[in-house]
Amino acid sequence: MLKRKNMALILVAALFTIAACSSDGGTGSSGDTGKKDGGTDKKKKLEVSVSILDRGQVASDEGTYESNRTTKYINEKSGINVKWVPVVRTESTKKLNTLIAAGEAPDLMWEFGRDYMSTLKDQGAIQPIDDYIEKYSTSYKSYLKAHPELKPYTQFDGKTYIATSARGIDAIANHGMWIRQDWLDKLGLKAPTTMDELLTVMRAFKEKDPDGNGKNDTLGAAFNFNYTGIIQAMYAAHSGLWYLENDKMVKGNFTDRYMDVLALLKTAFDEGLVDKEYITDKNYQKERQLFVTGKAGVYMASWNISPEYRELKQNVPDSKLVPLEPVSTKYGKFGLFQEPPANKLIVFNKNMKDPEAAVKLLDWMVEKNWFDVRFGQEGVHYKLVNGVPQAIDADKNKKETIYAPEYAVLDQWSPKPEDFPIMAAQDAISQDYAKVQGESLKVAMKNKFRRDIPFNPTFPELSETATSFTPLAEEIETKVITGGSQYNAQWGIEQLRKEWKRLGGDNVDKLAQQWYEKNVKGK
Template sequence: MLKRQHMALLLAASLGTITACSSSGTDSSGDTAKKDSGTEKKKLEVSVSILDRGQVASDEGTYENNRTTKYINEKSGINVKWVPILRTESTKKLNTLIAAGEAPDLMWEFNRDYMSTLKEQGAIQPIDDYIEKYSTSYKNYLKAHPELKPYTQFDGKTYIATSARGIDSIANHAIWIRQDWLDKLGLKTPQTMDELVNVMRAFKDKDPDGNGKNDTLGAAFNFNYTGIIQAMYAAHGGLWYLENDKLVKGNFTDRYTDVLAQLKLFFDEGLIDKEYITDKNYQKERSLLVTGKAGVYFSSWNIAPEYRELKQNVPDSKLVPLEPVATKYGKFGLYQEPPANRLIVFNKNMKNPEAAVKLLDWWIDKNWFDVRFGQEGVHYKLVNGVPQAIDAEKNKKETLYAPEYAVLDQWSPKPEDFPVMAAQDPISQEYAKVQGESLKVAMKNKFRRDIPYNPTFPELAETSTSFGPVAEDIETKVITGGSQYTAQWGMEQLRKEWKRLGGDNVDKLAQQWYEKNLKGK
């Protein structure tokens, strides 16, 4: 965890500030031609993927070109071309770009399984030699963080660059609930899934907002919705579990039947908006929360923009973090990330690996701080080494999207830092206290992760790729298709299709992989 004093030293070392316009002697992209013995030395160039979460305001520019991208180009000495990838379709888009030969030099995601697939497809390359030849800061960082090594290698070679997650980045999924609605309806905080369902029914049927209309819902959500339900049943579809020392894919455990049944119940009873299937970017779901029409929010532990909008629209609302509820299988934490943060890979067709490694060095050395937080005196001031926001509304527009561009960083705040970091307006200070509590709640219950990372081998990658769309169709039928498509039917179909696609052999190879790589270690 980054020490406050060290943070201050890092920031003091970064004398440059973020500006939306170019400095003297640069063109509009911040490119400065350097002269070497009377000749001009061309600036290093590299292209990098960036997750498009729809957070760049129109007057800030685009994900390709904004104040943060200009700052990176100007201060790093490298021309970086950003390639936006829609967050909800990230791997699909990357696959399309790779197939077309148009993928960026540096690609990143959070899923090691996906990177393994790219490795098996020959789309990426080992980077050991590049790090040894071109790196200083990142090479030293890796030596100081040996715990990251298992997440970066395949077959004994390094394919992935990464940095360690801070606690705020290990925490991920969360549930929020309208405490004021609980109080008004005389309801207790739900502790079990049955209690949560009854609370959601009350939120839907008993007019908790008091407007005399039947216009409220039990819950709204973002893209973490199904993962949250899966985690509470310890049946995460993207993970493998150990059942009597045998590896079983999450969506083939018996517990997954209950996941499907739960999602179906929420839909059938209208406890959620039934049109969510077509709400690809979850903007309608978000609107239900911020306009005060949803009592539970299945989402992320940090929802600062949504919280602010809800308070502006419904000043008397009281949104608080809710611990995961127990099921008949016990109580499990919601999804928490492994220690490795963004997983960065090098395109096999990369033309300039030196530029890529120099950019990694620039990020990890000290510059991630300025990328992440903006300009001192404009976006924040330092208080005991902690960046304190000056104007929340200004930052919402100008720096909300910026942390995504700090592809490597060393940020790890503590819950007590949030009130210091927040702007001093009442809503910001109110949320800062709630945010600290939300981080504690998110980390309070251990997320069930039986093995540190999933098995990786070609047959698994191939079968999973074919199985994914089939499974999605089956599960959509179960959830939305009425009584004829039961959860039990869905499980039978999932297992049948997995077997048809070669799943029995994959399960056998997965067990062999576990016994070779992880068992007894």
């Protein structure tokens, strides 16, 4: 730990030294005031603005997303004046687009989707960064050499446009399913391993009073916004991905498998295995409430559901929640959604004033400094146990550090399943969940998510067509799910293909195939 702190002090000292000197011998380099007076030249403090996802997690007495204990720590320790620009998570790309159009976008912008960054590149909103990395970077440059697997995710047309770090295993794992083991035991059922068995179990959870209150008030499943993605993954027909069918590119929602996705969603709705109001429950708060109050037997959400687990145990102390593996279908067994290896994708605004400051911030982060940005202050928020940060007070951290990890725009965190009991607070529920959480991570990574190509094709015709198609697809699929026998899955898939074709989809498919041949096949 002393070694880590000494390294941080050395880096801070180095950055202050850099800030006091001209980087190019007084030729007016980026950030230089241009004022020279013998040996007393002073360079303006490095400044950079960065976007941050606003998830509504900063308590009012903690400050705001612009200014809080984490932002103050970064500014103090890095020697860089960082201005954070919040963008609401659910409208992040929309907000960034608005800021770009107004000429008010931050110097560094980040998101998780490479497709979006490709769009910004095509619009000329961002710039290549190879020269900046070569000129200003030390630590990040070394990091990239140690992680060549990231290179395909950072480049367009042979130039580097994106800075990123590798995801830890806990960030590669994403979607997850959970099941009430106590309900299975009470009803004499085994954990389902096939889709037919899953439906059978969900029907039993709805019809056989598993909570024993004598009322018909339980459901087969509840979920968050990952619901349809989980069903799609089990059929290897994710609507947001492209698949290779006999070496031909096919968008996920035009595969024959997608018809089975629609049929399953319709069956769950028609039979009341899920709450029918979910169609209008846009933030899924009712779904969450159904689960944490013990009214649903399966929870389709994420592999890590710490808050929901805690609330369920508080409301139903005898509940026993365990991770559930994805089930097989007639097409085989596929894992639930897993992220690609690249984490946050950071791009440089074409109009940024000081690329040196941006690179120096990335250098500072990718060293050990991301650790205290992410976890807070040692002795206050955590103590180190075998090199693993152990929470001192779960309630304190829920308030003071829950929002902090995303400020570490680059990091090297990758916990192991056995680390969770060490990291967790020592109260009974936290320790109980930590053991289950470790098992959930293993389950989430046990079955490989089907991703036929490393990332989606990107070209203007696809973006334009997809923008027009998406609301039509949502309308068609809602009709299939809620519209009774008149709108079956066969009708739905035919309508989806028809609308795609009408919007010029045949040409998009041809261009996607050409993109695959050029960018993926044989590489």
